[in-house]
Amino acid sequence: MTARTRTSNRLLLVRFCALGYLAVILIAPVTLIFWRAFEHGVHPFWAAISNPIATHALRLTVEVTLIAVPLNTAFGILCALAIVRHRIPGMGLINAFVDLPLALSPVVVGLALYLLYGRDGWFGHWLTTHGVRVLFALPAMVLATIFVSLPFVVREVVPVLREIGTDQEEAASTLGASSLTTFRRITLPAIRWAIAYGVVLTAARSLGEFGAVSIVSGGIAGRTQTLTQYVQASYENFDQTGAYAASVLLALLAITTLLAMTVMRHGDRRA
């Protein structure tokens, strides 16, 4: 005990440095942006958010998210089952590629799609002759978003699947349950919280995606501009109120995500 009181000064110093760093890098800037957005009251904020270009950007962002999240959830569950339960040769490599979007620059993702679906791309010629528009349109934006938000459901479900093991599933199938019934009645209830976490993280990443989408969308205001691109465009056009207002909206979505995760973790622990 005496050792601790003697060195409490040094502990205070560590605390001071840690919290000071957090304040400078994170807390002060984020607080300021809320203050800037509401500095002249709620009205200018509302006006900046409710103009047609901003509302279109918000709607498009939600649309892309609503397509990407269900697809990645279905893939995530299948892929997690494949990784944990099926010993497929080359699984280590597949595992690495599932994680790759977490460590890869979004501009590389954007470039990859650009090279596939662009004018001179691998599929570009075929798409043009058949009149299908992928690049600078919704399909490419969805593909980019799916790429960057791919790992979240897999990463949440895999450890839970490992933990629950196969005893109950074995028992169910011995008792004559089909594999689908086994999955629905045994596996799914066990992994439902993991899936829920994964869905929340996927949605948050999709709503906030910027780099990959900005390369493949073209960013035409009112047509292919997402909310994050609206922030960039507003800032570069010296419309700071618009940029701050849209940023605050995105920040509120991010904070909602964090709250949802905290609430769910409580529910998970009780379950």
Add this chain to the structure above:
Amino acid sequence: MSQLAVEVARVPRARRRALGAPTLGSGIALGYLSVIVLVPLAAVAAKAASGGWHHFWQVAWNPEARAALELTFELAGAVVAINAVTGTAIAWTLVRDDFHGKRLVNAIIDLPFALPTIVAGLTLLALYGPTGDLGVDVAYTRWGVLMALLFVTLPFVVRAVQPTLLELDREMEEAAASLGAGRFATFRRIVFPHLLPALLSGVALAFARAIGEFGAVILIAGNLPFKTEVASLYVFEHINSDDPTGASALAVLMLVVSLGVLLVIGALRRWATRHDR
């Protein structure tokens, strides 16, 4: 060979038998992964390799690309060094210290993960940019880019070190202290070696993120080749100026770094679990 057979025989039958709908489900997952991830990345590699090895180096090693790569690695190195210290300090404060509002601080650590990167860049510009109230202006400087990278990489080391620190047996530290070790010696000799695998994997993730970050730096960096242009901005600018070959050359290098980091993290994970046994 016989060794392997013994290993396989040891795996219980239940686990060897695939459950669920193995072939169809795994097939769909593999197909999806190929369409979304593998084929597009193959296109980047093919584009970079299209002119041959010599041409690739010529493109990837031109002065502007080289300046971008050097800056990127310098900044990523600084990010790693700063995060290793501050991340460990923050994790330590959250686990061992007690103060008002600790739970709130713990909650906001994840904010850089949840916050869109373009918003991260804008928030920093609001305070430290030309219209900020502090009288500092980091816009269009390397300091600004470094700050943006520190913002987005903040949670990696904290969240890697925190659980290990929580699990650490304090009796060992108390034993060391009772044997006369000072606080610093205890940390260096007892705590630090246990934290090392977690710290390194957190640092590796922060490194990968710093190499590839785009959204947070684009507003702060402006578009200044040789000065604030990092690799991701180089790729972006060269796509825009219709030079996909130049963009692909750097993109492939970034891809290799990302894969390398993931391999390192996999190795670290195996190392850490071996320590447990």
